Amino acid sequence: MKMPRITNIWSRIRENGAGKLSSQVVIESTGRFGTMVREECGKVILEGSGVEANMPVGAVEVYDGLVTNIYLNQVTDDKIKILIDNEHLAEFKYEVTGELPVRFIVSLERDSILSLFQDKKIVIDPGHGGTDAGARGSVNLLEKNVVLPIARDLQELFKQAGARVFLTRQEDRMVTQRERWEVARRCEADLFLSIHTHADEDSKIGGVAVNYAAESPISAMLALLVKEELVRKLKLADRGGKIIKTYNAIKTVPLVEIEVVTITNWVEEGLLRSPTIHRKAAEGIFNGVKNFLAEQIPQ
Amino acid sequence: MIKARIPIRTHVITEHDDIVKVVKKYTGDIAEPGDIISVAESVVAIAQGRAILPGIVKVGFLARFLCRFPGKDGSLATPQAMQLAIVEAGTFKILLGAAAAFIGRLLGRRGDFYRVAGRNLALIDDVAGTMCPFDKHIILGPKNPQQVVDAVKEATGAEAVIVDVNYKRNVDVLASSSGVDADGLIKNLVDNPFGNDDQQTPIVILKTS
Numbered sequence: 119m120k121m122p123r124i125t126n127i128w129s130r131i132r133e134n135g136a137g138k139l140s141s142q143v144v145i146e147s148t149g150r151f152g153t154m155v156r157e158e159c160g161k162v163i164l165e166g167s168g169v170e171a172n173m174p175v176g177a178v179e180v181y182d183g184l185v186t187n188i189y190l191n192q193v194t195d196d197k198i199k200i201l202i203d204n205e206h207l208a209e210f211k212y213e214v215t216g217e218l219p220v221r222f223i224v225s226l227e228r229d230s231i232l233s234l235f236q237d238k239k240i241v242i243d244p245g246h247g248g249t250d251a252g253a254r255g256s257v258n259l260l261e262k263n264v265v266l267p268i269a270r271d272l273q274e275l276f277k278q279a280g281a282r283v284f285l286t287r288q289e290d291r292m293v294t295q296r297e298r299w300e301v302a303r304r305c306e307a308d309l310f311l312s313i314h315t316h317a318d319e320d321s322k323i324g325g326v327a328v329n330y331a332a333e334s335p336i337s338a339m340l341a342l343l344v345k346e347e348l349v350r351k352l353k354l355a356d357r358g359g360k361i362i363k364t365y366n367a368i369k370t371v372p373l374v375e376i377e378v379v380t381i382t383n384w385v386e387e388g389l390l391r392s393p394t395i396h397r398k399a400a401e402g403i404f405n406g407v408k409n410f411l412a413e414q415i416p417q
Numbered sequence: 418m419i420k421a422r423i424p425i426r427t428h429v430i431t432e433h434d435d436i437v438k439v440v441k442k443y444t445g446d447i448a449e450p451g452d453i454i455s456v457a458e459s460v461v462a463i464a465q466g467r468a469i470l471p472g473i474v475k476v477g478f479l480a481r482f483l484c485r486f487p488g489k490d491g492s493l494a495t496p497q498a499m500q501l502a503i504v505e506a507g508t509f510k511i512l513l514g515a516a517a518a519f520i521g522r523l524l525g526r527r528g529d530f531y532r533v534a535g536r537n538l539a540l541i542d543d544v545a546g547t548m549c550p551f552d553k554h555i556i557l558g559p560k561n562p563q564q565v566v567d568a569v570k571e572a573t574g575a576e577a578v579i580v581d582v583n584y585k586r587n588v589d590v591l592a593s594s595s596g597v598d599a600d601g602l603i604k605n606l607v608d609n610p611f612g613n614d615d616q617q618t619p620i621v622i623l624k625t626s
Contacts, residue, residue, distance in 0.1 A: 123446060126426040126618055148423065148447055172443060173426035218421035218624060257484060257494060322472075353549060385471050385553050388495045388544035395545075 121196060122149030123172035125219060127188055129180045131278075132225070139228040139278065140211075141184045143202050146219035148172075153222060155212045162202040162210050162224055169198055181350060181401070183279075183408050184208060184228050206230035206412070228279075234411040235279040241302045242276075242285050243312040244269040245375075248292030253317030255387035262290060264390045265313040268378060271400035272311070279404075295364070302371055309340070309407065310373040315381035315390075316357065324383035325355030329375040332361040339413070341374045344406030351402030352395070354379060354386065372410075376403060419605045420625060423447060424618035427460075429550065436464040436565060441572045444622055448575040453602065453623040456569070457611050458581045458591055459542060460619040461559035468554040471497035471544060479503060483515055487530075498543045498555050505557065506535045514538075540581060540591075548617075562592035570594040575622075578602060582609045 126146040133139050143162075151169035155162065171192045178188045189201040208226040215221050244265040246252035252261025269285060276283045284305050286298045302310050316327060328345040330337035341359045349356050362375060378399045379386040389395045425443050430436070436456070444454050462468065480500035484493060493499045503511050514534025521529030531539045540558025559565065562579045569577035576596045581589040588606045590599040602623075610621045 120446060125447070126424050128612070128618075146424070172447065174428045219423050257496070353552065384495060384497060385544050388471070388498075389553070391494065391543070392545045392547070394547050 120148075122147045122151045122169045122220070124166075124169060124190070124198065125172045127173065127178050127190060127200070129178075129182060129185060129188065131182055131228070139232070140225040141180075141182055141204075141208075141228060143180075143185065143188055143224045143226070145200060145222040145224075147222065148219060150214065150220050153212075153214075155210075155224065157210070160207050161204060162208075162226065164200040164202075164212075164222065164224060165193075166198045166200070166222075168196050170196060171198055181347075181405060183231055183401075183405050184226060202226070231408060232280045234408060234415075235276065235281040238281045238308045238411070239305050240276050240281050240283050240407070241305065241307045241310045242269045242272055242283060243298050243301075243310065244285065244287055245312055245314040247287050247290055250292055253315055253381050255381045255390070256321050256384050257387055259381060259387050259390055261315045261317070261381055264315060264381065264396075265378070266290070267393065267396040268399045268403075269313050271397050272313075272403055275400055275404040276407075279408075307371050309410075310371050311344075311403065311407070312373070312375040313403075314375055314377050315379055316377040317382045318380055319382075321382055321384055323357075324380040324386045325357040326352060326379065327357035327377040328359045329362045329377070330359060331373050332363050334372065336372045337374055340372045340407070340410045343409045343413070344374060344376060344403055347404075347406035347409065348376070348378065348399065348402035351398045351405070352379070352389075378403075418625060419453075419623045421623075422605065422610045423622040423624065424610055424612065425620040425622060426618050427620060429617070430460045430464055430619065432464060432466040432468070434464045436461050437568045437572050439464070440569050440577075440620060443620055444573055444575070448573055448622050448624075449626065450574045451576070451596075451625045453576045453578060453597055453625070454569060454573060455578045455580050455602075455606065455621045455623060456565075457619040458540060458559050458562070458579050458589075459548065459556050461562065461565055461579055462540075462556050463551055465560055467557040467559065468551045469497075469501060469557065470554055471495065474500050474555075476500045477503070479508065479511070483511070486515070486518065492541055492543045493538070495543055495555075498541055501555055501557060502534070502538045502541060505541075506538055510534045540589075559591065566592045566594045580606060582606050582611055 152167045154165045187203045191199045211225045246262035273283045328341040330341040474497040476496040480496045484499040514530040517533040518530035542556040566577040576594045578593040579591045588603045593599045
């Protein structure tokens with residue numbers, strides 16, 4: 119009889135019947151094998167015997183806010199070790215389902231992330247709108263249109279994490295800067311995230327930047343953390359970030375202007391046609407904000 | 418009768434890989450005679466060196482002009498992708514296709530460009546931000562897909578197909594080995610068991626026993 123082979127490892131965020139969210143790590147195999155799952159220094163480790171890896175050993179990148187990577191190692195000819203690298207402490211459950219492929223599922227509870235976002239009021243500001251189209255791509259995309267699906271994906275992620283979310287516009291309409299600030303003031307926002315794209319006369323210039331208000335070190339920190347995660351998700355150049363003086367209008371709220379991509383770059387305009395990129399951008403921003411909120415917790 | 422579907426994670430396939438050897442390596446101990454090995458068309462093309470960085474494409478006037486017509490979600494909506502379509506099909510066919518598309522639009526019909534200029538052009542994937550490190554490449558359709566599936570069948574003993582499946586639930590079987598009912602296969606692939614390109618599972622084994 120052939121030894122079972124691990125054919126795939128992947129992950130997803132799932133909600134159980136009680137509305138609780140978990141990061142599920144799914145290990146697929148051609149048959150059942152002996153396993154032992156344990157926690158070591160806050161990380162979850164699955165050891166398997168009577169099994170070999172059919173897929174390449176090494177890291178599977180995740181970055182879903184809780185799990186960063188999953189590492190597969192073939193320890194001996196018939197023993198494997200899987201390490202789930204989670205950023206925050208998490209309770210976990212383990213189950214085995216299915217026949218072919220057999221699925222070994224480790225579910226890590228995302229309560230630590232929910233506690234970071236609980237009661238947080240976040241304003242998402244899709245830039246431009248209506249007669250103000252913003253920048254135009256090299257071919258035909260408009261900034262006002264491409265920032266909306268990113269804002270909606272981001273809204274979904276924040277809501278899922280338990281935050282209260284306010285969008286400054288839901289559709290293609292003109293919104294003044296004063297009206298945008300007013301949304302933040304009325305809801306007593308904890309964070310203000312303005313979504314934009316960059317434009318440059320040189321169509322070869324590309325990348326991600328996150329700008330922030332001049333007199334706000336906390337906004338600078340938020341900008342840095344969001345940019346770091348956005349670059350990681352989109353795998354685009356880091357254009358840094360600059361100070362924008364007009365943003366001093368709402369000094370008390372951490373505020374950033376996120377230039378997700380450079381719309382005038384041929385390639386990056388092309389990327390904006392894909393819903394996958396909208397989702398990845400939203401995930402990058404979410405992870406950056408999550409890291410920012412985690413930094414705010416007194417040690 | 419398909420009894421199970423097994424997505425197979427592979428290493429990052431590049432132009433340095435022989436796609437038949439890759440398929441044999443990852444399916445050899447799992448697929449048996451009668452099973453069907455389905456391979457995503459994009460990785461076959463990548464292994465054939467048909468992933469092109471947009472920066473190296475010299476764009477002409479015709480490509481700049483025509484790329485404005487496929488619509489913002491069309492796969493030839495960038496000048497570079499349109500230029501590669503011109504290189505693939507030839508200027509004459511592209512112009513014929515554009516003329517047919519123009520008349521088709523007046524009649525409220527879609528798809529005439531590809532019917533006239535060549536269906537292989539519909540396989541060109543513009544930059545999509547998935548399948549790193551080819552996330553910023555334009556990927557052309559694979560060459561000689563029938564030869565590839567025949568070679569996979571000979572190497573593995575299992576049946577083989579090359580398919581184009583996307584998130585819009587469109588399934589296109591580009592080539593299949595002699596023992597495959599291609600039409601019957603589509604319902605088994607319509608929910609895209611390959612997953613997102615990022616999931617790096619470009620092979621799915623359809624088990625029949």
